[in-house]
Amino acid sequence: MWGIELRRSGDISLTRQIYQSLKEQITRGYILSGEALPSTRELAKQLGVSRNTVCEAYEMLLAEGDVVSSQGSPTRVAEGVCVDLPPHAEPMETLTPSTPPIRANFQTGQPDLRHFPRFQWSQLLRKAYEEMPLDQFGYTGPEGLPKLREEIAAWLFRSKGLTVRSQDIFITAGATQALHLISEMLCHRAKGIIIEDPCHMGMLRVLRSKEVTVYPVPVDEHGLQTEQLEPWNAGAIYVTPSHQFPLGGILPANRRAVLIRFARENHLYIIEDDYDSEFRYCGEPVAPLYAMDPQRVIYVGTFSKILFPALRVGYAVLPPTLHRQWKYLRTHTDVQSPPFEQAALAEYLGSRKLDRHVQKMRRLYGERRKLLLSLLKDTFGTGWRPWGDAAGLHIALAFQGFYFDQEFIQRSKQAGIFCTSVDDHSICKGRHLDKLLLGYGHLEPDEIRKGISLLYELMNGHT
Template sequence: MDSWATFGGDLHLDLTAGRTRGLGLRAALKDALREAVRTGRLARGTRLPSSRELSRDLGIARNTVAEAYAQLVAEGWLASRQGSGTVVADRGTPSDPAPRPVAPRGPAVRHDLLPGRPDLSRFPRSAWLAAARRALASAPHEAFGYTDPRGRIELRRALADYLARVRGVRTDPDRLVVCSGYTQGLGLLCEVLRTQDHGRVAVEEYGLPPQQAVIDAKGLTVVPLSLDGAGARTDLLPGTGAAAAVLTPAHQFPTGVALRADRRAAAVAWARESGGLVVEDDYDGEFRYDRQPVGALQALDPERVVYAGTASKSLAPGLRLGWLALPGSLVGPVVRQKELADGQHAVIDQLTLAELITSGAYDRHVRRSRLVYRRRRDRLVAVLAERAPEVRVTGISAGLHAVLELPPGSLDEEELVRQAAWLGLSLNSVGWCRTPAAGPEQERPASLVIGYATPPDHGFEAALDALCTLVRL
């Protein structure tokens, strides 16, 4: 019996140690349980199998297990409750592991105004669930196997139609690659550039630090492009030596300006003449409030511009759904990198998003969200005009964030962010978004990037109150 009656199901009780010391089965079982509790492998509150189940698992008499349990209950190692079975007792003895020291924390975050995030409470749960049910009911069996690394054809077809209709993107399903958000898509493109011996990538001098980190991590050199009120200085691209330029033409992050028409044309002209590549990060292009959104830059030359889109702003970043509309020459190289990265993306989410788009539910959700976020931006502007008129809101009426330019004599940005933390506000400064390679920063007003879409509806006014307190310091 000793050769096989060793482990007790999921408890992994080793009786051999006790048996080799000459203990009987009951004593060996008590010893093994006691050691498991003492070392913390069986945590307090863990429910143990019934005596019948454990005796079956160990191949020993049920009475032996019941007696071992009873003895350990009497000793205080276990506890027995009517209707709840036997559990590991909360002994609170000095032999318990000492609690970990807790690092001191600052004030809790009560108001999240970080940019680039939608109001997660607005995620269309009912519509998503209904779309998932329809998608699962109609999906072919092969959809749940290893499929095309570009993504499910249902989603690529839906995206091709949607992007053409809403953003003017010129593509087809064969040129679309579904990826785990924009970050992975950018990483795939950087890997392709690296394998083709391209070493330099131009980026706007203010942008998202994680984006710059991805480029750095792929071994490429970041070359900053200066910005002004008309967007990135794409006329400077010929002098950068870059093989690619990453731009946010519809709504520059974080400054909030749109790339002027002549600079859009200059970017495409540079790509054609140099053989370079423009990566268009259209992170929130669907959210323009004062007019119809400007169409995608990609439409000017689909063979020289990669269009990168995402559901992170329209639905939720937790979905990890993004897409690249690629020039024909890049489909093969990017797909090869995608196969090396993760082979394919989660199928059920792809099928659900495809159904959400084709059913019209996605359009309805975006329209509702656009109305909510427009009202929030208008409310932000109105409250500041009333309570802090010296603060200037800059950028076009679009997206999920705004930049607040503070008057001369205000606290510097680092101090503002520290004071915001003590007020329970989480936010970013414009300086946080500066590309490290851009070098010394020219003098400019202290400015904050405010994600007005992030708080839930019930917390928005309180967040505005705290923000007004901060900018008046």
């Protein structure tokens, strides 16, 4: 009746079913403008429902202007309400060519989640939730929880000797968001950015998605080649001085001095991305560039590598000149971070459990690095050398006489080996074709062993 088929067992109220059915017919032009709907009494009888149910449906149509009604005359379809529904698009099947299962995963930037103190963290989260004051379930501002900002300041002091005021620390949803917001702040109005080449592809993609002009500066085993800096029309320089990504160099003191002077002379901000320097296997963490000029350097850190990526908590240390703009931008980007993870992390830092976790993981990752290097030596003999400082969750390796081009990477995928080359991360292609990147932090000894053996087979043409 009237094209209305009621399902009485479903989730949807009868009123809504009547309303939807009529609405659809009106929109599709099955009931034309000016045409009268049946009286509510009549339709209720036909459908076997209460008159009230039909009245409500008609009121909804009336409120939305699909129908018009005046005292004493029937309810009629309004003018100009018909729209032909477009054919529903075919579901997009994402047909990816079948790739063989991964047998060795040398992806970079992956912490070992199996060693994450899951139970401890569960208790902290629960406590954080239960003790959270009610007003913090509402909007609490773009800066982040004051307690977490204080704990990060204390931690930066005891782990890296940095003196940072907590009010200069702004919590973010991870380092990527920090870099996204900073480049929004500093690289608009045709201002470009100076970056290391090779660099982290993710960072490069953040910049490219904003159509920011990129000025690449080559990197050698000591990091950014500061003698190649030129006063381009840039708003910032992006660097990874504690552990260059991906080549692993520590920026030496003389280059640091040049960099700071260059930034001052050209009125640029330096973005210092300290993505994994907690994991340094000889000596203690490198002193951040930030200490040399807190007015000029924006320090970016993350807990994705220390704890787990899905935590989505990072931070940026900003000079006061940028506070106001940052708060405005963050508010209008995604308002703020959720408070529970922040409170749990504050507690984890305050109790020094994070320090102990870092220590434990540093030992573990250090052993894996050692194993990887000794296996490489045993398997490949000479003809290869590691690049960069003994730090982080990955290593760059140069192999004499090998070229890790796109064809190799494709071939390795077919062999079930997931790895990237330094060339993948290069803006100016071809300079680092002899270098491969192996992420090892997340791999158990057996996985490392198997991976190296598979890699050897691939590189020596046995697959």
